Amino acid sequence: MGAQVSDSIERAISRLGELVDAAAIAPHWQEVCRGIQNVLPDGRVLMQGYDASAPYATPLAGVGWEDIDFDVYFDHYAALNPWIPAWADVPILRSTLSDEVLPRRILERTEFYNDWIKPMGGAESASGIKIVQDRSRMATLCVHYDQRRAEKSHDALAPILQALAPRMRRALDCNRAVLRNHRSMLGVSLMRNLIDPALVLDGDCRILDLNAAAQDLNESDRSLRLAAGDRLVLGDAEAQAKLALAVAAVCSRRPGSIGRHDVSFRQGPERFSLSVLPVTQNLREYAFAGAAGLFIPGTIALVIVRRELVDASVELDALRQRFDLSLQEARIALALRDGGTVAEIALRLGMAYETARVHLKSAFAKTDTHRQRELLALVLDTTGPRG
Known part of the structure; x- marks a missing residue:
């Protein structure tokens, strides 16, 4: 009997592994979820993404759920999901029973459980695995089922989820690269x-x-x-x-x-x-x-x-008005943004070196500065950097 069970699990892993590998290229995770449900026909499969900046976890794919259940989920219960902080502390790529993630005695005291999970029926327990976790995001895949069959269901699912997890993580890494080039964020x-x-x-x-x-x-x-x-x-x-x-x-x-x-x-x-x-x-x-x-x-x-x-005359006027500079003094001061020695600045402006020195000293005096870098700081404060 044990050998038969083992063979069955191996066949399921092989079949599901092909679906996961296909999802790496074309992210059809719904097919992966359907394949997992075939292992436990009464199960409800749910793959979710969690982002630290988002107000709630977002279902990525799933089968076995009624649309009306998720209408209610988004309208109210998503923000109350107690599994979100609990999953953060679970080791990655390790198949886990839901009671190990969040003890039932705690879960059963929550509004999320009593008003959303419990009334649905057949979803009180789950086997799950954390596929991805980085600085701000994580992704999980869980199969929910009746708590009366929790032990048997987990024994059937745990080795399959454990074996598939590394392939699912690689597939999501491939999805990230594909989706990065598919830009359609705001419509x-x-x-x-x-x-x-x-x-x-x-x-x-x-x-x-x-x-x-x-x-x-x-x-x-x-x-x-x-x-x-x-x-x-x-x-x-x-x-x-x-x-x-x-x-x-x-x-x-x-x-x-x-x-x-x-x-x-x-x-x-x-x-x-x-x-x-x-x-x-x-x-x-x-x-x-x-x-x-x-x-x-x-x-x-x-x-x-x-x-x-930018009209240079506007910047010259701004400098002249602020510091009472002459036109040539303002031209010298403004030219400091482009760098260079006094000789290089004089050459760019088409004036003699000594003339440039005289105008620069006069600009120092009127702005109460003593060095080119001090005058430059005032110029940048008035006109902004040239870049």
């Missing part, structure tokens, strides 16, 4: 209707979506470009650091961080202004959409880029 209509260059970023400044105007800007201007790992890189290091902080803030959902953040920098004759705004995803739309839900954060950043030509 075609919104991105198309934005005239200015617009990008959607996750908390690590990875580009999840961009419109045609942003693509054109990336191809024509090194001030804003896509780098390795689909990350957005600006042509100004200080602005890059500010953008990273702004995007992390709006994606974190921390109190006080949700709001508009603006980042600006100067690049040659142009000034770039980036508005970073939080966009909260409707995760319900991704329920049972397969692995996509695992890699879609609850809050993302919409970055709108605006650029304008």
Whole structure:
């Protein structure tokens, strides 16, 4: 009898392994769930994704559940799911009985159990496994069944889930690479209707979506470009650091961080202004959409880029008015942004070296500075960096 059971398990692992490998290329995890249900026909299979920034776990695939059960789940019980924090402490890739994850004496005191799980019937116990866990995300696959058959059901499922787990993790890694290149985060209509260059970023400044105007800007201007790992890189290091902080803030959902953040920098004759705004995803739309839900954060950043030509005469006027500089003194001060020695600056401006020195000393006196770097700091405070 034992040999027959073992042969049956091996056949199930082989058959399901083929489905998992197929899901790595085309993420049809629903087929994997159906295959697992064949092992336990009365079971209810559920694959879920958890994101630290999302308000609840999102079902990625599943079979055996009624649609009405998940309508109620999203409307109320998703936010009460006591298994979310419990799964975080479970070792990865180890088949586990639900009572080991969350003791029944604790579960049965929760509203989630008494008002959602228990009335459904036949789903009070489960065998599950944590497939993936990284800094902010995890994915689990569980098979729920009647608690009266918990021991027998777990004995049938545990070795199968244990054997499949490494293949499922590799398949999800493949899904991540495939889905990263499938950008459809905010819907075609919104991105198309934005005239200015617009990008959607996750908390690590990875580009999840961009419109045609942003693509054109990336191809024509090194001030804003896509780098390795689909990350957005600006042509100004200080602005890059500010953008990273702004995007992390709006994606974190921390109190006080949700709001508009603006980042600006100067690049040659142009000034770039980036508005970073939080966009909260409707995760319900991704329920049972397969692995996509695992890699879609609850809050993302919409970055709108605006650029304008900077009129040098405006900057000269600003310096002259603030420090009472002559036109030549302001030209010398403004030229400090491009670097170089006094002789090099004089050559760029078409004036004699001694004339440039005289105007620079006069600018020092009027601005109460003594070195070029001190004067440059005032210039940047008034006009911004050239980049």
